[in-house]
Amino acid sequence: MAVNAQRLPGRPTRGENVLDVRRIVETAWSLIDESGMSGLSTRTLAAALNVKSPALYWHVRNKEELLSLMMEHLLLDSLDGIPEDLHWKEWLQEVARRQRKLLLSHPDSGLIASLAPPSKRLRSHVFERVLSPLLESSLPPEVASAAAGGMAAFLLGWVIYEQRAETREFVKAYHDPGTAFELLMKSFVNGIEDTAGSIGRAASPPPKRSKPTPRSRARPAEAKS
Numbered sequence: 113m114a115v116n117a118q119r120l121p122g123r124p125t126r127g128e129n130v131l132d133v134r135r136i137v138e139t140a141w142s143l144i145d146e147s148g149m150s151g152l153s154t155r156t157l158a159a160a161l162n163v164k165s166p167a168l169y170w171h172v173r174n175k176e177e178l179l180s181l182m183m184e185h186l187l188l189d190s191l192d193g194i195p196e197d198l199h200w201k202e203w204l205q206e207v208a209r210r211q212r213k214l215l216l217s218h219p220d221s222g223l224i225a226s227l228a229p230p231s232k233r234l235r236s237h238v239f240e241r242v243l244s245p246l247l248e249s250s251l252p253p254e255v256a257s258a259a260a261g262g263m264a265a266f267l268l269g270w271v272i273y274e275q276r277a278e279t280r281e282f283v284k285a286y287h288d289p290g291t292a293f294e295l296l297m298k299s300f301v302n303g304i305e306d307t308a309g310s311i312g313r314a315a316s317p318p319p320k321r322s323k324p325t326p327r328s329r330a331r332p333a334e335a336k337s
Contacts, residue, residue, distance in 0.1 A: 131163060131171055137185045140178060141218055149220040154178070179228035186221070187238045190214050200249040201301040204259060207242055208267050208297055215271045222272035251308050259304045266300065 139160050143152045154175055158168045172178045190210040198206065215221040230239075239260065246256035273279040274289055283289050 131161065131167060133171055133181060134185070136161065136168070136171055136178075137182050140182055141186075144218050144220060144224070149223055152178075176227075176229060177231075179224050180231040180234065183225050183228045184231050184234045184238065186214055186218075187211060187234065191238070191241055196245055198245065200246045200251060200256075201305065203245045204242075204263055204301055205297045208263050211267055212271060212293065215267075216274060219275065222268060222275050225268055226272065250312075251304070252311055255304060255308045255311065259301070262304075263297075263300060266296070270296075 136157070140152060140157055143156060143160060152175075154165060154168060154172070157178070158165045161168065172181065191207065194203065194206050194210065196203070215225065218224075242264075243256060243260045246259055247253060249256070251259065270289075270293060273283055280289070283292070
């Protein structure tokens with residue numbers, strides 16, 4: 113008598129709508145584009161994917177994990193195509209430009225980024241990739257990691273400001289957001305460069321001072337006889 117193999121809860125059977133993480137993430141962003149953060153739930157996502165909720169839970173355990181996957185894929189996409197031989201200052205600025213553009217292409221993405229816990233892949237595949245050109249430069253490791261983390265924090269706050277109608281209008285009353293973003297990025301990387309230089313100077317031993325050559329005293333003139 114044949115024994116049926118035990119089916120794991122939520123695992124799709126043969127013939128059911130097959131899911132993968134990329135499709136789940138792209139559909140989730142489509143729901144955000146249509147209705148914002150309020151329109152995204154595991155229920156609405158399962159309906160948009162034309163699957164039952166248990167099939168979705170096989171890939172994504174809860175909404176928090178879904179948000180992390182959405183940010184992980186968006187930030188990974190932002191790094192594709194950037195030449196890795198750029199000077200570290202240009203590299204960091206180009207990463208920020210691309211991430212800002214992608215984040216602004218989806219409503220509420222700044223809010224999603226602030227709510228999404230950093231996943232293991234975000235730590236190992238995204239942050240390490242951003243950090244690598246900085247570590248390969250002359251920056252001390254602690255300055256490199258502070259620069260990458262600081263730029264990410266600056267970018268997130270900036271995007272949240274731009275995506276809220278009230279704060280966006282407040283910013284636009286004083287300057288063009290894109291122009292100001294470029295100016296602040298340059299100021300940021302120049303400040304990091306100055307900091308790295310001062311750390312390097314502090315770590316270097318002071319130059320040895322050469323001992324002064326003793327002056328020879330003039331011999332008194334001999335009295336003439």
